Amino acid sequence: MNTRSETLFVETPLVRRKLRQEKVAKWIFFGMAVAMIVPLLLILGYLIERAAPSLSLSFLIDVPVNGMKEGGIWSALVGTIYLVFISLAVSAPIGILAAVYLNEYARDTWFNRIINLAVINLAGVPSIVHALFGLGAFVYAAKFGFSVIAASLTLAIMTLPVIIASTREALASVPQSFREACWNVGATRWQAIKAIVLPNSISGILTGIILQVSRAAGETAPIMFTGAVYFKAVSKGDVFAYGLNDQCMALSMHLYTISTQVPGVKESIPFATAVVLLGLVLLVNAAAITLRVYLRSRKKW
Amino acid sequence: MNSTDTSKPAAYSFAVREARRPGWAVWGERGLQVLIYLCGISAIVFVLSIFVFVFKEAAPVLFGGKFSLTEFLFSTEWYPTSESNKRYGVLAMIVGTFSVTALAMVIAVPFGLGAAIYISEFCGTKVKETLKIIIELLAAIPSVVWGFIGLTVLSKLIVQFTGAPVGVNILNGGLILALMSVPIIVSIGEDALKAVPDSYREAGIALGTTRWQLVRRVLLPAAKNGLLAAVLLGVGRGVGETMAVLMCTGHAVHIPHSILDSVRTLTANIAAELGEAPVGSDHYRVLFLTGVLLFTITFAVNLTADLIVRGIRRK
Numbered sequence: 155m156n157t158r159s160e161t162l163f164v165e166t167p168l169v170r171r172k173l174r175q176e177k178v179a180k181w182i183f184f185g186m187a188v189a190m191i192v193p194l195l196l197i198l199g200y201l202i203e204r205a206a207p208s209l210s211l212s213f214l215i216d217v218p219v220n221g222m223k224e225g226g227i228w229s230a231l232v233g234t235i236y237l238v239f240i241s242l243a244v245s246a247p248i249g250i251l252a253a254v255y256l257n258e259y260a261r262d263t264w265f266n267r268i269i270n271l272a273v274i275n276l277a278g279v280p281s282i283v284h285a286l287f288g289l290g291a292f293v294y295a296a297k298f299g300f301s302v303i304a305a306s307l308t309l310a311i312m313t314l315p316v317i318i319a320s321t322r323e324a325l326a327s328v329p330q331s332f333r334e335a336c337w338n339v340g341a342t343r344w345q346a347i348k349a350i351v352l353p354n355s356i357s358g359i360l361t362g363i364i365l366q367v368s369r370a371a372g373e374t375a376p377i378m379f380t381g382a383v384y385f386k387a388v389s390k391g392d393v394f395a396y397g398l399n400d401q402c403m404a405l406s407m408h409l410y411t412i413s414t415q416v417p418g419v420k421e422s423i424p425f426a427t428a429v430v431l432l433g434l435v436l437l438v439n440a441a442a443i444t445l446r447v448y449l450r451s452r453k454k455w
Numbered sequence: 456m457n458s459t460d461t462s463k464p465a466a467y468s469f470a471v472r473e474a475r476r477p478g479w480a481v482w483g484e485r486g487l488q489v490l491i492y493l494c495g496i497s498a499i500v501f502v503l504s505i506f507v508f509v510f511k512e513a514a515p516v517l518f519g520g521k522f523s524l525t526e527f528l529f530s531t532e533w534y535p536t537s538e539s540n541k542r543y544g545v546l547a548m549i550v551g552t553f554s555v556t557a558l559a560m561v562i563a564v565p566f567g568l569g570a571a572i573y574i575s576e577f578c579g580t581k582v583k584e585t586l587k588i589i590i591e592l593l594a595a596i597p598s599v600v601w602g603f604i605g606l607t608v609l610s611k612l613i614v615q616f617t618g619a620p621v622g623v624n625i626l627n628g629g630l631i632l633a634l635m636s637v638p639i640i641v642s643i644g645e646d647a648l649k650a651v652p653d654s655y656r657e658a659g660i661a662l663g664t665t666r667w668q669l670v671r672r673v674l675l676p677a678a679k680n681g682l683l684a685a686v687l688l689g690v691g692r693g694v695g696e697t698m699a700v701l702m703c704t705g706h707a708v709h710i711p712h713s714i715l716d717s718v719r720t721l722t723a724n725i726a727a728e729l730g731e732a733p734v735g736s737d738h739y740r741v742l743f744l745t746g747v748l749l750f751t752i753t754f755a756v757n758l759t760a761d762l763i764v765r766g767i768r769r770k
Binding site: 172173175176178179180182183184185186187189190191193194197200201247248249251252254255256259260268269271272273274275276278279280281282283284285286287289290291294295311314315318342343344345365368369371372373374375378379406407409410413414424425428431432435436439440443 | 484487488490491492494495496497498499501502504505508509511512565566567569570572573574577578586588589590591592593595596597598599600602603604606607608634637641665666667668670688691694695696697698702722725726729730734742743746749750753754756757758761
């Protein structure tokens, strides 16, 4: 017969069942996590394979020709760059200062809770409703017409929550003791923010800005009715293709147009456009992630 | 700073020197604080002005007399360009929106929460960081690219495997929308699981639970509000998504009978018809009214999710 202490640590059927269940559960959850990633990789591979005949440098700098059935995507690429940078110029200062207010100045009052709620809701408003707002407010009420500026402002408001959220997170990660040390040597609130809080959270703020770029580059619905058009004649390689009051083409809109509105497009062109857009967005995001990981590894506290 | 002031005794002068900054610095800082405050409240201003501007465009038809809100909400007859009898009923679109979103959630919720549980509880730090980065990239894919994938890749697969006459239908839109909303569900769900105090886990492990028992008996009940919020935000994303469903669901304005039917969603309806509706016409205003409806739905969903999350934090 076993002594008591030996039987205590022997696997009973109950323990075996529990460990078996554990193993099964682990594999199921692992499968679910993988199931999210594998389709993505397959699709990515498929897109690149189909796009291969058109992917080249000249595809990037050529303009669409022959009713957009052939040629490149230069006009759309430049349009996207315009939209992204003008919207960034508007939303970055407002977003960063808003985050500074929310994190550094605001106390926990009902009014500031409403501001938080507004930020969350701004992020949740459907993109097509942003388009309606842009149409009503910027195109008609502010009389910008269908233009780069109207589309950029619509994009800026839409992407504002992205910047606010990541800047806030960055500011919140600066330890409170840093601020207290500043105040103790007589710094005002703003001096403390300028000298200590902002420099220590610059990486997070940059990440937010980069994410805004990727978001703005990919959006279609908000610019569809405020400034982006199916086609606009631009000369090849022209960097200053659009004025503020011109209508413009955009990469996301161009992908929508050539895949649904124009019959008889050369088969690989929509795929190549999708790959360029996807590559652009993923590259920008990867840059944000790399920056974040690098700067986090150098963090002094 | 007033360092050349000689009216005070020399022994005093460095000890009690007035720490006064130049006037421009003081006023500049005050001005800056006002600016920061204005930026702070800008979010409220924008949300309100979105509602006001969209509502303002819709108001004339809403209060114009001829228009009935019940017909708008409960009629399936959408004939905005009819010559003799224009009818604006969006029920078919509402059903379309909710059928696509519901299918997407049926797929995305188990997978999203499963992945969140795996990331939060079952894997090591390295795998965890990698998976989180992949999810972040997944969330960054533009909706028009998802729409393109649905239109070109998925629709062919659907025709091939189900024998449906057209590949752009509820199934296609639902699958694409599921892939799009999984990242949100995973990241919010993971946050919710992370918010469960470690002492709960330690207590469980001390009693000899396996990790699966811990998840099922302790973590899921403790994090259920946060997980519910994750699902709600996924729903909000699904209802508001435009480009992907515009390209993937086909354009049939009718009540669907199976998941292989084509439908049109509220968002796709606006995107498809706004360009053609003459500015200021009833059709144009009804599209803005649809925007008000969408705004209201997503506002309610987000508000609920936020209240749930806030409830957790208060505990």
